[in-house]
Amino acid sequence: MNEIAPMEQFSEKPVVEACARAPVGLLAELTHRCPLQCPYCSNPLELDRVNSELTTEQWQDVMRQAADLGILQIHLSGGEPTVRKDLEDIVEVAAKAGLYTNLITAGVTLTRDRLKRLKELGLDHVQLSIQDVDDANAEKISAYKNGLAKKREVGKWVRELEMPLTINAPIHRLNIENLPNIIDFAVEMGAGRIEVANIQYYAWALKNRAALMPTRAQVLKSAEIVEEAKQRLKGVMVFDFVVPDYYAKTPKPCMGGWGRGVMNVTPQGRVLPCHASESVPGLVFDNVKDRRLADIWLNGQAFQKYRGTSWMKEPCKSCPRAELDFGGCRCQAMAFTGDAANTDPACKLSPYHEAFVAAAERESAEATPPPFVYRRMSPTKATPAE
Ligand code: SF4
Ligand code: FES
Numbered sequence: 001m002n003e004i005a006p007m008e009q010f011s012e013k014p015v016v017e018a019c020a021r022a023p024v025g026l027l028a029e030l031t032h033r034c035p036l037q038c039p040y041c042s043n044p045l046e047l048d049r050v051n052s053e054l055t056t057e058q059w060q061d062v063m064r065q066a067a068d069l070g071i072l073q074i075h076l077s078g079g080e081p082t083v084r085k086d087l088e089d090i091v092e093v094a095a096k097a098g099l100y101t102n103l104i105t106a107g108v109t110l111t112r113d114r115l116k117r118l119k120e121l122g123l124d125h126v127q128l129s130i131q132d133v134d135d136a137n138a139e140k141i142s143a144y145k146n147g148l149a150k151k152r153e154v155g156k157w158v159r160e161l162e163m164p165l166t167i168n169a170p171i172h173r174l175n176i177e178n179l180p181n182i183i184d185f186a187v188e189m190g191a192g193r194i195e196v197a198n199i200q201y202y203a204w205a206l207k208n209r210a211a212l213m214p215t216r217a218q219v220l221k222s223a224e225i226v227e228e229a230k231q232r233l234k235g236v237m238v239f240d241f242v243v244p245d246y247y248a249k250t251p252k253p254c255m256g257g258w259g260r261g262v263m264n265v266t267p268q269g270r271v272l273p274c275h276a277s278e279s280v281p282g283l284v285f286d287n288v289k290d291r292r293l294a295d296i297w298l299n300g301q302a303f304q305k306y307r308g309t310s311w312m313k314e315p316c317k318s319c320p321r322a323e324l325d326f327g328g329c330r331c332q333a334m335a336f337t338g339d340a341a342n343t344d345p346a347c348k349l350s351p352y353h354e355a356f357v358a359a360a361e362r363e364s365a366e367a368t369p370p371p372f373v374y375r376r377m378s379p380t381k382a383t384p385a386e
Contacts, residue, residue, distance in 0.1 A: 022070030023297060027077055027264040027275065030059065030090070034080040036106050037143040037374035038131065040170055040205035040212055042275050043079065047377055048267040056086040058288065060093040062265055065293040067097035071263075075127075077104040079267070082114070088121055095122020102127055104168070107154035108147050115157050126158045127195075129168040132175040133185040141174055143374050155189035166193040171222065172212040173369065179222050183229045187237060194237055196226055198244035202276035202331050204375045211369040213360050216247050246360035250321065251328025251346035258330055259307035263297060271296045273303050276331040280340045306330050306340065313341055315349040 032047040054062070066074060074094050081087055082105055094101050102125040103118065115126075130151055131141040138148045158165045167186035171179065179196065186194040198219065201209050214222075223243070230239045245251060255262055255274045264272040270285040271293065277283060284301040297303060305311065309322050316327040327333075328344020336345045337352050345356035363369075 021298075022294075023261055023263050024071065025073040025075060025262045026062075026066050026071050027075045027262065028059065028062065028081075028090075029077050029079065029264065029266050029275070030081045030084050030087070031267050032079040033083045034078055034106070034375075035083075035108055035144055036080070036131075036147065037376055038141060038170075038204070039208040039372040039374055040172060040199045041375040042200075042203055042205070043375065044203055044276070044278050045207065047079075047375075049377075053084075053267040054265075054269045054288070056089050058269065059086075059090045062269075062288050062293065063090065063094040063099060064097050065288070067094075067099050069294045069297060071099065073100045073102060075102045075104055080106055080109060082109045088114075088117060091118055091123050092121040095124075100124050104129070105154075106142075106147070107151045108144065110154050110157075112153075112157045115154070115163075116161060119161050119163055123163070125164045125166070126154075127166040127168050128154055128158070128189075128191075129170070130182070130185070131170075132178055133181045134175075134178060137175060137178070152189070155191075159190040164193075165189060165191045166195060167191045168195045168197065170197050170199055171214075172199045173214045173218070173364065174212070176214045176218045176222055179225050180229075183225070183233075187233065191237055193240065195240040195242065196222070197240070197242040198222075200242070200245065200329075200332075202279065202335065204373070206335055207373050209359075210363040210366065211372050213246065213364040214244070215364040216361065218364075219244055219247050244360075245329070245332065245344075245346040246356060248346050249348045251325050251332075251344040253325040254329035254332070254344070257307075257326035258305075259297075259303040260326075263293075263303075271300065271302075273306070274331065277302065279331050280334045311341055313343075315347075316343050319349065 031053055032043050033050055063074065081103060091101055101123050103123055104127045107128050128151060131138040131147065133148065135148050139145055155165065167189060169182045183194065199205050199212050205212060226239055226241045259273045264275050265288060266272065269288040271288060272278065272285055283305055286296040286300045309326065312322060312327055316322050328346055330340040332346065333342045333344050334340040336356055343350040345352035347353060
């Protein structure tokens with residue numbers, strides 16, 4: 001078992017002791033500000049305000065601490081990370097600290113000069129998200145005009161600057177039929193990788209689940225399309241296919257297991273085991289302003305709570321898959337069953353599984369989906385999804 005034991009008084013000891021069990025990646029949510037309003041955003045419903053964001057120096061310190069802890073990759077995300085004017089200062093420090101830096105961006109606020117500068121400062125990789133490859137549909141999903149044309153431009157710049165590119169394509173009811181064209185778009189952009197990411201229903205996506213849920217037939221078809229494209233594009237583009245939980249029989253090991261491989265820092269500096277973990281009551285989230293990152297990773301209450309397998313109840317407790325999927329997703333267990341220590345309802349052994357699948361089947365069968373609740377600071381207005 002790979003359970004991580006707490007190290008008392010860790011902060012008194014040399015950081016190198018932590019390296020053997022350090023997280024691989026850190027998701028740095030630099031800001032929750034974003035010009036787009038995608039209804040499946042993984043940010044929490046309560047968005048952090050600009051005046052509460054960490055300062056440049058505080059983010060730079062997070063980068064140095066991450067490298068000291070042994071983290072390899074920094075994913076600079078948001079919201080939209082490029083709306084921070086100090087992105088260059090943060091990238092520079094991260095790169096100097098030896099971290100592999102990945103910019104996760106919607107692209108619409110980037111310029112070629114800025115991208116070039118970021119590359120010069122050490123940015124290693126760009127992950128460009130798209131909503132669809134149909135202009136009108138992309139506009140409807142993001143509530144942002146002419147975004148697709150801008151993304152094409154950004155893709156071209158990334159290629160010209162000889163940087164590796166991943167296209168991130170969240171897939172749902174409104175764009176699943178366009179999947180072949182989305183794959184073609186990624187090839188045309190020169191992407192080395194595509195994430196065909198069926199929506200995972202937390203935060204805004206959970207709020208909009210009935211508007212986003214595809215049918216089982218659509219999902220099965222999309223899996224066939226990905227399989228065929230994978231074979232055809234071997235050596236050209238790598239596929240990451242995130243399957244939709246609701247039609248699964250066994251859950252995914254969410255986050256690779258709680259507190260095992262990744263950590264997340266919010267715009268205000270709260271350190272989370274996963275981006276949605278603030279939806280789980282009873283967790284204490286330490287802040288980088290008060291406690292060292294390494295200490296939080298090893299000893300923080302929120303990280304310890306569901307780390308390993310000792311917290312499990314039946315049926316996970318005695319299941320042979322317990323150390324393969326770690327009981328699935330805690331946030332989904334919380335959202336659907338009311339207890340984060342329950343088995344993920346995506347598992348066929350969960351007593352909630354039948355109701356879980358039924359919800360997806362019922363919602364995806366509705367001829368007219370409900371209006372989107374767009375991701376806004378104050379989500380008061382709903383707009384028809386179709
Ligand atoms: Fe995974 Fe728990 Fe289901 Fe077993 S019972 S397959 S450990 S979620
Ligand atoms: Fe939080 Fe799965 S989204 S554990």
